[in-house]
Amino acid sequence: MTADLALFLDFDGTLVEIAPRPDAVRVDPGLVPALERLRERLGGALAIVTGRPIGVIDDFLAPARFDVAGLHGVERRVNDAVTGGRPEDHPDLRARVPRLQALVADLDAVLIEDKGASVAVHWRLANPEDAQRAEAVVKSIAAELDGPYRLQLGKAVGEIVPASATKGHAIRALLEAPPYAGRRAVFLGDDRTDELAFASVNADGGVSVRVGPGETVAPKRLADPEAVRALLYAWADGAPMDVSGLPEA
Ligand SMILES: [Mg+2]
Known part of the structure; x- marks a missing residue:
């Protein structure tokens, strides 16, 4: 079995x-x-x-x-062999990270988790108003990248990930x-x-x-x-x- x-x-x-x-x-x-x-x-x-x-x-x-x-x-790793996940393969996403950071800089308790080949915005600890603004920011940046990337919404997190x-x-x-x-x-x-x-x-x-x-x-x-x-x-x-x-x- x-x-x-x-x-x-x-x-x-x-x-x-x-x-x-x-x-x-x-x-x-x-x-x-x-x-x-x-x-x-x-x-x-x-x-x-x-x-x-x-x-x-x-x-x-x-x-x-x-x-x-x-x-x-x-990215995947099986038996220590890694495929995918290189930040340099994602220039359009990388180019938008500084602006994403600037747009949420004045929001309380909103965190950016930059993973290289994807970027997550977390608002679990934010007040409702800032949480809403954080979600709007990540949605707007994701919309600019629509096609090769998609927005993945989770529990108090929005993440821009490669569409594939x-x-x-x-x-x-x-x-x-x-x-x-x-x-x-x-x-x-x-x-x-x-x-x-x-x-x-x-x-x-x-x-x-x-x-x-x-x-x-x-x-x-x-x-x-x-x-x-x-x-x-x-x-x-x-x-x-x-x-x-x-x-x-
Ligand atoms: Mg989970």
């Missing part, structure tokens, strides 16, 4: 609770060892699929290094090569940005799991990151990986 699954895990809001600032998330001490055991059990077929850069995931999960599809799939980059594409690309090829995808994610990936995983015969409340196309649901960790820790310790037995969404 176990040998035919490939596990794809979102990071923020799925493996860890969302923090007020993106750099303030807390990684449960049991998480990394459990993921390492689980990866071994799955013959290596375990990857983090996230909007974060690969390097940031490495920092959070050090000293382990996992396969990662980062920046919503702009989606978590769904990233999962499909990972499934084309060992150790993922030929396995059934299981994808856990929490955000509305994960819904497109849920749809493609479902269409390919995999199983998607929505973490937390909200409308979803996923057939399965877990309540929160704590429930996700409890499941992964049990699987890491040898419990049957019975995906069909998870609660219905």
Whole structure:
């Protein structure tokens, strides 16, 4: 049973609770060892699929290094081989970053997270008025780049990402090569940005799991990151990986 699954895990809001600032998330001490055991059990077929850069995931999960599809799939690393994600491949986006920074400079508690090949504007800690203005700013810059880039709205964040980059594409690309090829995808994610990936995983015969409340196309649901960790820790310790037995969404 176990040998035919490939596990794809979102990071923020799925493996860890969302923090007020993106750099303030807390990684449960049991998480990394459990993921390492689980990866071994799955013959290596375990990857983090996230909007974060690969390097940031490495920092959070050090000293382990996992396969990662980062920046919503702009960059991928499998068995230490990295593809995509070079900032110099995105001159039109890079050219607009200084103006984006200037436009939000006078907004309280609005943060720019410059990831090189994508740029996110965070307003989780902003007052409602500044949050609205931050959203308007990122929308206007995204509109200038419409076509090669798209705006991805998440929980108190708007991010300009290459249009070709989606978590769904990233999962499909990972499934084309060992150790993922030929396995059934299981994808856990929490955000509305994960819904497109849920749809493609479902269409390919995999199983998607929505973490937390909200409308979803996923057939399965877990309540929160704590429930996700409890499941992964049990699987890491040898419990049957019975995906069909998870609660219905
Ligand atoms: Mg998430």
